Amino acid sequence: MAEDDRIRCDACPVLCYIRPGMAGACDRYANACGVLMRVDPHVILSHSPETVPFLRREEWDGDIVGGPAFVTAIGAGTTYPDYKPAPFIVASKIAGVDMVTVVTEGIFIYCGVKVKIDTDRHLGAERSLVRAGGEAIGHVMTGEYGSQMLSLGGVHHLTGSGKKAGRSTCAALLALCNGQAVELVVDDGATIIVQANRAPVINGIAEERMRVGCGSATIGMFARQWLGHVDEVVVVDDHITGVLSEHQAGKLLDVAPTGIRLRGRRSTPGRYFEVAAPGTGWGGTDISDPLAILDKFDPKLARPGLRILMVSTTGEHSGYFELDETLTPVEREMPVDVSFSVDRIRENCEPALCSVLFMGGAGGSLRAGVTDNPVRLTRSVKDTLTRVTCGGAPVYLWPGGGITFMVDVSLLPANAFGSVPTPALVAPVEFTMRQADYAALGGHMDHLRSLEDVLRDPGARQTRAAFANPWPS
Numbered sequence: 092m093a094e095d096d097r098i099r100c101d102a103c104p105v106l107c108y109i110r111p112g113m114a115g116a117c118d119r120y121a122n123a124c125g126v127l128m129r130v131d132p133h134v135i136l137s138h139s140p141e142t143v144p145f146l147r148r149e150e151w152d153g154d155i156v157g158g159p160a161f162v163t164a165i166g167a168g169t170t171y172p173d174y175k176p177a178p179f180i181v182a183s184k185i186a187g188v189d190m191v192t193v194v195t196e197g198i199f200i201y202c203g204v205k206v207k208i209d210t211d212r213h214l215g216a217e218r219s220l221v222r223a224g225g226e227a228i229g230h231v232m233t234g235e236y237g238s239q240m241l242s243l244g245g246v247h248h249l250t251g252s253g254k255k256a257g258r259s260t261c262a263a264l265l266a267l268c269n270g271q272a273v274e275l276v277v278d279d280g281a282t283i284i285v286q287a288n289r290a291p292v293i294n295g296i297a298e299e300r301m302r303v304g305c306g307s308a309t310i311g312m313f314a315r316q317w318l319g320h321v322d323e324v325v326v327v328d329d330h331i332t333g334v335l336s337e338h339q340a341g342k343l344l345d346v347a348p349t350g351i352r353l354r355g356r357r358s359t360p361g362r363y364f365e366v367a368a369p370g371t372g373w374g375g376t377d378i379s380d381p382l383a384i385l386d387k388f389d390p391k392l393a394r395p396g397l398r399i400l401m402v403s404t405t406g407e408h409s410g411y412f413e414l415d416e417t418l419t420p421v422e423r424e425m426p427v428d429v430s431f432s433v434d435r436i437r438e439n440c441e442p443a444l445c446s447v448l449f450m451g452g453a454g455g456s457l458r459a460g461v462t463d464n465p466v467r468l469t470r471s472v473k474d475t476l477t478r479v480t481c482g483g484a485p486v487y488l489w490p491g492g493g494i495t496f497m498v499d500v501s502l503l504p505a506n507a508f509g510s511v512p513t514p515a516l517v518a519p520v521e522f523t524m525r526q527a528d529y530a531a532l533g534g535h536m537d538h539l540r541s542l543e544d545v546l547r548d549p550g551a552r553q554t555r556a557a558f559a560n561p562w563p564s
């Protein structure tokens with residue numbers, strides 16, 4: 092306690108002195124009549140729907156209605172730098188087995204988010220900087236099948252690019268992890284509004300569909316449906332543009348050569364790379380006129396009246412053409428049967444979404460809050476004796492050293508993440524194992540509290556587990 096009634100919070104390296112009735116720099120801790128308190132409610136998951144006992148008038152006796160409870164680390168507090176045991180070490184019985192869940196809000200400076208944006212549109216060149224509020228907070232990664240990928244945050248952006256950049260990075264990561272919308276600008280690229288589980292908004296336009304496949308895959312999937320209705324199909328794609336008559340699918344269906352010639356680089360029959368530059372037009376290219384990717388037809392194979400469908404990988408763009416007497420494609424009204432096949436492509440496109448995965452390294456000092464021999468926790472996780480969850484949500488654990496995990500932020504309860512001004516993100520982490528295994532790895536057995544005892548804490552808030560998640564313990 093300071094001389095003037097301020098108390099010192101030691102939950103992170105900022106070490107705030109907090110006046111009575113005030114909160115610390117992160118708004119997570121406050122001085123309540125001389126007692127340091129975690130401000131947000133401590134979230135406990137229940138299978139029971141809509142049970143929020145602390146809101147009831149009558150006293151809650153700690154009983155869980157409708158099933159087991161899982162104590163998450165959301166709102167649990169921190170014991171950074173972990174020279175003391177984790178805030179909650181909870182003993183429970185599951186199917187007759189004595190279990191322990193060690194619960195802490197980890198302070199992550201080695202962390203970031205990976206963002207998957209379902210779109211074919213070109214957002215920016217690989218390795219281009221991604222900015223929030225004008226500050227560089229990450230970069231464009233390699234594109235994936237039908238999606239563009241961003242890597243945001245990480246220790247260098249948080250700590251190594253100046254105070255302002257660190258704060259902007261932390262603020263953007265926090266907002267994304269808590270499901271809020273963030274505007275990102277790619278150098279020499281697009282402006283994107285990203286929000287977990289929502290459609291991306293690219294240059295002011297909400298993306299609707301994720302492509303059905305690459306141009307070649309689209310030919311394979313729908314070739315049979317075009318038979319008899321058109322003579323040629325070109326599926327325009329920034330990566331692999333497909334041409335029906337040359338493609339293996341067309342060959343197997345005896346589609347006759349049409350004399351079509353494409354610009355770009357032929358990879359294998361019916362599959363072309365680099366037909367145009369990347370962009371936000373047809374199939375993630377920069378073209379608005381599909382004929383721009385065609386050269387003159389081969390007069391030995393082409394004939395007047397030849398019917399051609401040109402379509403993008405989402406069906407968003409399409410055009411129907413017929414060759415005139417000079418073997419020049421002329422746009423015509425699309426016949427109903429051909430239009431039906433374009434609708435079928437659209438129908439097979441999934442809704443475009445942004446996915447946000449938090450990635451953090453829990454293999455540092457945080458382990459000392461769990462055990463007096465930290466490497467044993469790492470080994471126990473590797474040996475699958477200890478289960479790691481993030482706010483009760485399942486995580487993907489990276490192979491190799493450390494406890495490096497990723498979690499889909501949309502699987503966590505609302506506002507599960509926090510931050511401190513160092514800057515760093517605060518993320519909930521729980522380690523669950525058998526009590527015998529916990530004792531064997533040097534766990535803080537003298538700090539065990541029963542589940543029933545924890546449930547009686549006045550700050551405990553019971554919330555329903557996300558339906559899609561496996562039960563965490």
Ligand code: SF4
Pocket residue numbers: 100101102103104105106107114115116117118119120511512
């Ligand atoms: S920033 Fe928050 S956690 Fe860190 S010392 Fe201040 S009040 Fe405590």
